[in-house]
Amino acid sequence: MHPHIVLTMCLIRQLPVLVTLLLVGCASSPTARLNTPHPNDQAAVEHRINEIFDAAEKKDMPRLDSYHFYGPKFTKFAPEAPGRMDAGAARQGEHVGLSQLDELMMRADGLKVDVFGDTGIATFVMTYSFKLRDDTIRKQAFATLVFVKVGREWKITHEHFSQAKSNPS
Secondary structure, X not given: OOHHHHHHHHHHHHHHHHHHHHHHHHHHHHXXXXXXXXXXXXXXXXXXXXXXXXXXXXXXXXXXXXXXXXXXXXXXXXXXXXXXXXXXXXXXXXXXXXXXXXXXEEEEEEEEEEEXXXXXXXXXXXXXXXXXXXXXXXXXXXXXXXXXXXOOEEEEEEEEEEXXXXXXX
């Protein structure tokens, strides 16, 4: 048998193995990158959430605004709105809502932060209380915040809040 034919037959027999290795390698590579831990960025997002809560509790609107990536890509879902809010509606809603509350206290229970490159996703149960006139109101909401890294800072680009099924009184 001619040496070229033997070589060709050998390559054809090994082709399924090579194709399988290529496919497995391509399929697992992105997953491995997505699962890479980012402890410093996770800590930075957690710190940013604490800064957001502090600014809201102190009604420091300019500081609170600076933690958002307001613009055409910003969106928010919240129980008090009938649909998706854009940056302007979200900002106005936060300013008006926070201005009516006294003694606001917020915390992120069960906080989980995942970082995928320059995107961070925080999920938690937001437990909060405030005084409205003479009444102290306590509530919980399920929260998802999507952050993007802008330079060295993490900014909110999407917020989603939904009422927890049972709220403390």
